[in-house]
Amino acid sequence: MLSEHAEEILEALWIQIEEQGKKPMDVGAFRDDPAIEELIKLGFIRRDDAHIHLLEAGRLHALACVRRHRLAERLLTDLLDIRENVMDTVSCKFEHLLHEGLEDKVCIILGHPKTCPHGKKIPPGKCCLEKRDKKLLKIISSLTDLETKEKGQIAYLETKNASQMQKLISIGAIPGVPIVLVQKFPSYVFKIGHSQFAIDKELASSIYVRLTK
Amino acid sequence: MLKDSAKHFCRSISYDDPLEVCISKIQGLLLSDYRMSKRALALLLLQEDKEIVDTVRDKEGERFDKIMGIVQETKTHYLRPLTYIISLRRQKEASRIAKLTVGFPGQQKLSIKEKLSKILMDPIIGGPILLAILYYGLYKFVGNFGAGVLVDFLEDKVFIARLNPLVTSLINKAIPYKLLQDLLVGEYGIITLGVRYAFAIILPIVTTFFFAFAIVEDTGYLPRLAMLVDQLFKKIGLSGRAVIPLVLGFGCDTMATMVTRTLPTKRERIIATLLLALAIPCSAQMGVILGLLSDNGIGLGVWLGVIIAVFILVGLLASKIMPGELPSFYMEIPPLRIPQVSNVVRKTASRLSWYFKEVFPLFIFASVIIWIGQITGVFSLVVKILQYPIRWIGLPDKAAVAFLFGFFRRDYGAAGLYDLKKAGLLSGNQLVVACITLTLFLPCIAQLLMNIKERGLRLGIAMSLFILFFSFTVGYSVNLVLTLFNIRL
Structure with missing residues (x-):
């Protein structure tokens, strides 16, 4: 089992190299860090004179860590309603408790979210690709994964694409608003308040709904 | 129902601290006069509204950079885009007010209206319903009644029998110059052709169409239709919203081109304009073509099949080639x-007056062009040039005149073919090829001018050249296929 500190280093490495496309990390601050030795022994990273590089095995492990971290953030904001300013400290602890198998359950409950509350991508897991979770408990779900007549409140909007988000806001699809799915084909028709709207699949997939019975 | 507590809610919404601080900082830097509240302006700047940002850049000079600096700094306080934060806060306030002031009587059962709405949005039943509406609204009411009964009456009884002779004799007496007489009351004169065309042909067709359209529009059917066709329209680069201008095109393409303004992106507007110009026949033209091919069922089928194929093919290609943002569909139902x-009548009347303001001058302009074309001899030259492509698609030389006139009046060209058919100069194949080419051929001059007006000179001309080339290519290919397989229609 990797130490929490080593996991965080892996995450930071992955974000810097893979997500932001920057150069490998300077050895600098980590020169005498025992976690680095731990990671090197496991074959996750490689160190040369000045830099720390991420190896393939480490990349996979880092991906899973990042996924857990961001899922934890989603879980805390969407379900437990933790305020954003304290979230960082809580979610950093929390992610280490989410282990393989558990993280996929959380992912299903949250409706396979694509981004964390900060708008960064959550690496998809096995469960997102299979989506065989129809029977399982679903608490939050994207509008496209709802069945007709299911209802709930809008939990959040996928905010990656600004112009899409603007469109949804302009028709009043805003977090907190009660929503009912009326029809799924050929377009998505939903009801908010006393108005009905039709939207296409792309827009529908960026509305996440907290289901109510 | 409104509760009594709906008293004074006229106050501004307060946002949370970092936002409020930044709003007041920006307000302090907005020194010019904008004729609107500085607070509203600051909020729009924080949401980076493009128009407002441009205005402020112009008016505030060096303070602009400082303002945008504050905007950037504000963003760092929030995880989500500021638009999202601001809308969320407004929504909260709005629901608070609504809760205090409005109540809703208990839930009712699924009403007849809602059941009907479900039926209209059903992907399977929706198709036949659309066909029924098109048949009765478009074909029967606009085609038979408007373009048939009313046009016959106004054109033959009013203009040709009475008004034209009267005006002609008056003008001929008042103005002794042959050239000016021709311009005003000649065969293609402003009054005898331009005004007559506008009032005797366009007015009844467009009036009946707008009337039928207003009825359909007021029932709330159009958004449901848009929702049904959205996925199909996405394939040709449009969203369901574009169904409205395209349906309007069956009434008048010129009008419909104007209505493409309602489409949200430039890409959609261009594709819709092209499809209107190419593959959507207007009511005047469709009337004559249906008449030409009415005794030739297979021929009519071939015409319809080719036009639909062209519509789909050009749409598919355009959506592949055209750069720009992909369409997204969202519409209130x-x-x-x-x-x-009263609403339908008022709507029809206001559309008609708007329409005449925009389109009537174009008819007059067309008359003037024809007049110039004739006195300068440009016309006979163009007819000679047109004879070449006409021969390529297997038509007699005389059809060139019909094509040229078709440009000035879409249905006029078809009417020219009608004369050729009566004279026994056209075989079944030739008739079908001619109808296909003429339907695809350059839009009428009013539409050409509208294309240029809406899409700009460069794009308008480029589109027309493409259509000119394309229509003859399709005509040529259809003729070739029919000849190769020895098919006689």
């Missing part, structure tokens, strides 16, 4: 309503 006569 209003409850179904029974249209009110």
Whole structure:
């Protein structure tokens, strides 16, 4: 089992190299860090004179860590309603408790979210690709994964694409608003308040709904 | 119902601290006069509204950079885009007010209207319903009644029998110059052709069309149709919203081109304009073509098949080639309503007056062009040039005149073919090829001018050249296929 500190280093490495496309990390601050030795022994990273590089095995492990971290953030904001300013400290602890198998359950409950509350991508897991979770408990779900007549409140909007988000806001699809799915084909028709709207699949997939019975 | 507590809610919404601080900082830097509240302006700047940002850049000079600096700094306080934060806060306030002031009587059962709405949005039943509406609204009412009964009456009884001779004799007496007489009351004169065309042919067709359209529109059917066709339209680079201008095109393409303004992106507007110009025949033209091919069922089928194929093919290609943002579809589905006569009449009237303001001058302009074309001899030259492509698609030389006139009046060209058919100069194959080419051929001059007006000179001309080339290519290919397989229609 990797130490929490080593996991965080892996995450930071992955974000810097893979997500932001920057150069490998300077050895600098980590020169005498025992976690680095731990990671090197496991074959996750490689160190040369000045830099720390991420190896393939480490990349996979880092991906899973990042996924857990961001899922934890989603879980805390969407379900437990933790305020954003304290979230960082809580979610950093929390992610280490989410282990393989558990993280996929959380992912299903949250409706396979694509981004964390900060708008960064959550690496998809096995469960997102299979989506065989129809029977399982679903608490939050994207509008496209709802069945007709299911209802709930809008939990959040996928905010990656600004112009899409603007469109949804302009028709009043805003977090907190009660929503009912009326029809799924050929377009998505939903009801908010006393108005009905039709939207296409792309827009529908960026509305996440907290289901109510 | 409104509760009594709906008293004074006229105050501004307060946002949380970092936002409020930044709003007041920006307000302090907005020194010019904008004729609107500085607070509203600051909020729009924080949401980076493009128009407002441009205005402020112009008016505030060096303070602009400082303002945008504050905007950037504000963003760092929030995880989500500021638009999202601001809308969320407004929504909260709005629901608070609504809760205090409005109550809703208990839930009712699924009403007849809602059941009907479900049926209209059903992907399977929706198709036949659309066909029924097109048949009765478009074909029967606009085609038979408007383009048939009313046009016959106004054109033959009013203009040709009475008004034209009267005006002609008056003008001929008042103005002794042959050239000016021709311009005003000649065969293609401003009054005898331009005004007659506008009032005797366009007015009844467009009036009946707008009337039928207003009824359909007021029932709330159109958004439901848009929702049904959205996925199909996405394939040709449009969203369901574009169904409205395209359906309008069956009434008048010129008008419909104007209505493409309602489409949200430039890409959609261009594709819709092209499809209107190419593959959507207007009511005047469709009337004559249906007449030409009415005794030739297979021929009519071939015509319809080719036009639909062209519509789909050009749409598919355009959506592949055209750069720009992909369309996205979002539309309110209003409850179904029974249209009110007064509303329908008022809507028809206001559209007609708007339409005439925009299109009538184009008819006059067309008359002037024909007049110039004739006195300068440009016309006979163009007819000679047109004879070449006409021969390529297997038509007699005389059809060139019909094509040229078709440009000035879409249905006029078809009417020219009608004369050729009566004279026994066209075989079944030739008739079908001619109808296909003419339907695809350059839009009428009013539409050409509208294309240029809406899409700009460069794009308008480029589109027309493409259509000119394309229509003859399709005509040529259809003729070739028919000849190769020895098919006689």
